[in-house]
Amino acid sequence: MILLTVGSAVGVFIDDRIIVGTRIWSKPLKFSASFTLYGLSLAWMLSLSTRARRTGWWAGTVVAATIVIEMVIVIVQVARGRRSHFNQETELDTTLYDVMGTTVAVLWGASVLIAILLFRSDLPDRASAWALRLGALIAMIGAALGFLMTTPTGEQQAAAAKGPTDTVGAHAVGVPDGGPSMPLTGWSTTGGDLRIPHFVGMHALQLLPLLVLALLVLGARLPRLRDEGVRLRLVVTAAATYAALVALVTWQALRGQPLIHPDAATLLTLAGILAAGALGVYTSLRSAPETTPDTETKTATDTERELVR
Structure with a gap:
């Protein structure tokens, strides 16, 4: 994600294609930067967990895998010059968007599991634990x-009718x-x-x-x-x-x-x-x-x- 953040930042400056009013590389730039912070934060939190550490390891791996799948689809759509989100123009666009929706749901579930492990962990400082x-x-x-x-x-519901x-x-x-x-x-x-x-x-x-x-x-x-x-x-x-x-x-x-x-x-x-x-x-x-x-x-x-x- 760090490397992708740098690459996307370069793309914003050298690729002048526009999607929905913004440069086409803006979305992968924001997503990769956000996922960098999210991944580092979860990894650090898992290192502090004192309960079911093996379960936490698997949950963290699922988060990492779903992030990769999400970003691969975003980059594929950028390469095709297409929207990655809300796009149902073609059968391929619809399939990719559906896969993204599924991976986000799995990512959220794994993150919830990590949160539960943190609630059950015995951390030495109560303020840090509750933060x-x-x-x-x-x-x-x-x-x-x-x-x-x-x-x-x-408007979309009216059009779908x-x-x-x-x-x-x-x-x-x-x-x-x-x-x-x-x-x-x-x-x-x-x-x-x-x-x-x-x-x-x-x-x-x-x-x-x-x-x-x-x-x-x-x-x-x-x-x-x-x-x-x-x-x-x-x-x-x-x-x-x-x-x-x-x-x-x-x-x-x-x-x-x-x-x-x-x-x-x-x-x-x-x-x-x-x-x-x-x-x-x-x-x-x-x-x-x-x-x-x-x-x-x-x-x-x-x-x-x-x-x-």
């Missing part, structure tokens, strides 16, 4: 939100795919875009564990963060806030509203989520126990051990 568990759970929800894109739009259609499913809501979009991400600027909650949800897998690492590093200077209970409460607060944001961008996309043009209801809900998150952070930090110099030295040593581990 991994909740990050994996939110990521699975984000991945599942991708299936919303496979549902036929109202009259005969066979070339396209089933879409990224955009309320507007056709391929319209004005944000740079780099390609997300619609005129309608809702279901890729946004899919993207935001899946990357909880990286962001919540990174939060724990940041808390451990900051704990060397901030005594309150040296308490495991405080770090755990901050992780739970962050996970709840993040999950609420995933729900918000999903709601926004389903209403056909662009991410960069929120209405009053979206902004008011966002303000409520951020306020609740800030209150949770304040409450978590206030709950820190009083520490003495000896206690602080001990907890600092424990923090260093956790960082080494």
Whole structure:
């Protein structure tokens, strides 16, 4: 995936073919970069699992195999100058898209199994353990939100009633795919875009564990963060806030509203989520126990051990 990311980036610059309003190599570039992060995160999480490690190995292998199948099809369609997703123009296009749908479902199932193994594992630091568990759970929800894109739009259903259609499913809501979009991400600027909650949800897998690492590093200077209970409460607060944001961008996309043009209801809900998150952070930090110099030295040593581990 790393090599494919580099190759796709080169393709974006040297291949001027356009598919649905964007350069044809944009999709393999975004997919390979995302799969790189996803694969590295799952591999690291599996290394921390303490239960059914052989089962976890097989689940990780299934994830890797399905990622390869997915990307092979995407590259084949790029070589043919065709859409890889939602494409039913020919029998071959339909078959390839159906195979992709099956591999994504298998990938999701294997990832759920890995998440279950993490929930059952005994990890030494509770904050780290719950960051991994909740990050994996939110990521699975984000991945599942991708299936919303496979549902036929109202226009496609009306066309299907009259005969066979070339396209089933879409990224955009309320507007056709391929319209004005944000740079780099390609997300619609005129309608809702279901890729946004899919993207935001899946990357909880990286962001919540990174939060724990940041808390451990900051704990060397901030005594309150040296308490495991405080770090755990901050992780739970962050996970709840993040999950609420995933729900918000999903709601926004389903209403056909662009991410960069929120209405009053979206902004008011966002303000409520951020306020609740800030209150949770304040409450978590206030709950820190009083520490003495000896206690602080001990907890600092424990923090260093956790960082080494």
